[in-house]
Amino acid sequence: MIQFENVTLTYGGAAAVRDLNFTVAPGEFVAVIGANGAGKTTVSKLMNGLLKPTSGRVLLDGVPTTALRTSVLARKIGFLFQNPDRQLCKPTIREEIAFGLALTGRKDAAARTEAVLREFGFDGSRDPFSASRGERQRIALASLIAVEPEVLILDEPTTGLDYRECMAMMARVQSLNAAGTTVVMVCHDMELVLDFARRTLVLKDGTLLLDGETRSVFRNTDVLRRASVLPPQITRLSLRLGDRLQPADTVEEMEAAIRAARQKGVPA
């Protein structure tokens, strides 16, 4: 469990985040959204101790992150950065995956490495830097997953990926979440947030504007406007249609709503 208690962080006198209070329970899939500079990445880095709060506390399973080094917290928290090239540092994919396991002192490192290679379908002898952007992101994810962290933090995980790569990545993340891994995702892609996150935090200028179930968050247009965030296209369409159709946040729901409206004889 991750708890933020009155967390404030200042950089050179200016507050990056202010008085944040929220809890992420085990097994949740939480998205953090907001405009550039809203404090999303700061929040994610506070969670794994890369940043320490100026005041207040960030607790991981009841232990303040200030009491633990980030390299120790890495055993529990996996952090996928926007740029995978910062995480990759070994000449082969096999060594890359084994590296994270070696850092955590896993005794079954060799067997686990081979299992993850098979799971992702990687050729372990390949140079990770010769892979495509999407593949490099998957390699970085695989090396994190190999360690089996309790919490997975994703900072803009799909930036630079095409639709197919994006879906492959998110499907893997979703299956991890279904197996009990807590996922916190910083994201600019609202469609992705709507599709995968069950809970969403909206930030603006380092403060928490809204914390709620993702669908209800996207229907709170006043708060989203203040946070300079546009809801997903399908939600916007549903909102514009207003009371004439049932609320719909997926294509399937929209089709069902249109069918229901036709049956009731609602004029087009």
Place this chain on the structure above:
Amino acid sequence: MKGFLDYKPGDTVLHRLDPLTKIFLSVCICAACFLGEEPAFLVFLIGCDLLLGALGGVFDRAVGMFKGLLKLSIFLFVLQLLFVRSGVPLVGQPPFAITDLGVLTGLRLVLRLIGATMPLALLLSVTQMSDLSGVLVQRLHVPYKYAFTLTTAIRFIPVFANALSAIMEAQTARGVAFDTKNPFKKLGLILPLCMPLLISSVSRIHDTAAAAEMRGFTLRTRESQSRRYTFQSGDLVAALIAAALVAAGVLL
């Protein structure tokens, strides 16, 4: 010392100096550091460096740089104490004594290191790289491609420092103990980072080269410059002070 070469915008007396004068001033302070023998004079030169920082509105950066260099200096000072054998023993017995010459040599070394390292970095942080390359081409007749290469190399120092910092952050998040207090252990951990840093650096250089060529880099000549650089009275005063410091270095 993160971001210590980043340009700090402003309109201070140092910002207004001609870039060539700034280079001359920093070279003269460096020369005075190596010519001067008296520790008091070397301390005075460090004071001049801090004064430059204050005049350029980058005093915090100057103090940060001073503190960073001081940490390195302690290590170098101890090395001098341990390895200089000549002179009068102050502590212990030969051949394991700390001598007066060891103390003096160590003191000179660290004062010179601090005094000579700071001025160029401080003056570059109040100089736009475009002005630096401009003045090199216009006044010193350096071919533009070499001036551009030099200024790009300087500009890339903070960029690479930031990239290294980001890579270390990402590796720490994976469990690499960069957050250790042990500096030797930390140094050993940096070596494996050469690979990602090299990859990102080459990629960035390739992108920059492609962008420069797309913008007609190869067509640029000395006559292409729109801005003209002229010496002002402030430049003359700064040059005289610089020359005086070198003279004092020779005498002291």
